[in-house]
Amino acid sequence: MTVRTMVDVAGIKMKNPVTTAAGTFGNGEEYARYVNIHDLGALCVKTLTLEPHHGNPPPRIAETPGGILNAVGLQNPGIDYFLEHNLPWLLRHNIPVIVSIAGSTVEEYALLAAKLTPDTGIAGVEVNISCPNVKAGGIAFGSNAEMAADVISAVRQNTSLPVIAKLSPNVTDIKSIALSVCGAGADAVSLINTVLGLAIDPYRRKPVLANIFGGLSGPAIKPIALRAVWQVYEAVEVPIIGMGGITTALDAIEFILAGATAVAVGTTNFINPRAASEIITGIYNYLQECHIPDIKNLIGAAHRQEVV
């Protein structure tokens, strides 16, 4: 039986629903030895800012049960460097490239968006309004519905590429943020970014991370992410890119059943550098095994009464 795995996220045509989560796959080059980049549905790069950023002091990572806390702090070489040095390599692989951006002011988001024109070859812009590891910007924008809308409309007005708002789980009501960014012109949403957390070393008697707090990711957050996708699917019409603790094809299927059109693989890449490839194959096998002709039949199917 042939099955169809193609999905369309706000005009971003993906041959399968699997992309990489921002910040967990570098710019692709680091993983090209393990994953055939061309096989990915799309690739999302590490968040870029207007100016280069050093990031936070080490230690930046702490392992917790079934997860990790990170406080990288958006270290990146700046958008101009990326466009000149990293993007050309990515574009050679003939897959949609999603560029993640973050600013510390609404104006910075606007200036970043203005650099992302269709003739760059980029397929979409993911707007990070949910980074828990930076003092200015980041989550401050994503945890307030009005500020989130301001950022998204600034980006919307400055680029014609599809705009994806990346949402934080560190809010009281993720539905209201989702509604707000969609009202401001987001073509899609991606969720979740990491969950704010803390680890303390009982012998050193202080936080493990130099930044004190970090963002929790990995299998530990999967139920939170799945719940968020479910809620947002019920609130808005736009496509959802679901992520948070996906380690297997069946995890990915759960996100799609909850309402995601596509999924992103993050922390799992660190444990198994071939994870993204294996998840793509696994989704294909699942569809065949279960006699489901098209992945689209599964999107949000768990909300509906009918049995698929």
Place this chain on the structure above:
Amino acid sequence: MHLYDGRIIDHKRLNADCYRLTVAAPPIAQAARPGQFLHVRCGATYDPLLRRPISINTVNRKNGSVTMLYRVIGRGTALLAQKKVGEQVNVLGPLGQPFTFDPSYRKVALVAGGLGLAPLYFLLQELNIDDLVFFQGARSASEILLTHNIKQLAKELYLATDDGSAGFKGTVVELFVNQLAFQNFDIVYAAGPQPMLRALCLELKRNHIKGQVSLEERMGCGVGACLCCNVKIGRGNSWVYKRVCADGPVFDAEEVYWDDSANNG
């Protein structure tokens, strides 16, 4: 770089908490260079989740095996210690930048603190140089390892222990500095705990001696993608964060930027 399920062909306990593990992994054995490491999947479940970075201690290119020397520190290494000969262990590597050698170097010192011994022993085996002095430091005599093998390859071996139960009583850096009165080194290669490397780097700078040190930092991916393992590298007052896993773990001694020290520059 290879992602490889290697069969364990030897696994021995060397003292209270150190083990030597040999895994069949021919492509890794062929490619490995001293200073590089493996990212090891110690468990089989998602807890503990991450791989653990462990240096390559030696390779046997004939039978295609890779040996690691490790200390049980926490959950990951404790799980590794339970693995038996015949079982498989998933390793990713060889990763990172190796030590580099210039043929103009005539006289070389290797300074190992604790299990910093692991990568330096591999370097000792691969360096083809007559005038090589090895300094090994440990907490006590029971933690001094591989002395027999080192004596066969190095011109001299000096030992230091914290408790004086073997060799010099004190740190390996003090021992090394004492020797500077009698010997001049073209280059010093070092690995060990951070305080030891910091002390050594400052001495090298003070004495204008070239050095390369292997740093440790907590890692996520191990392949350069996540930026979790970054440390400050630079000269004078300017530095940038570089990745221990991909730009290191070996860095020039003079380029390691020690935050708490007034001696940069």
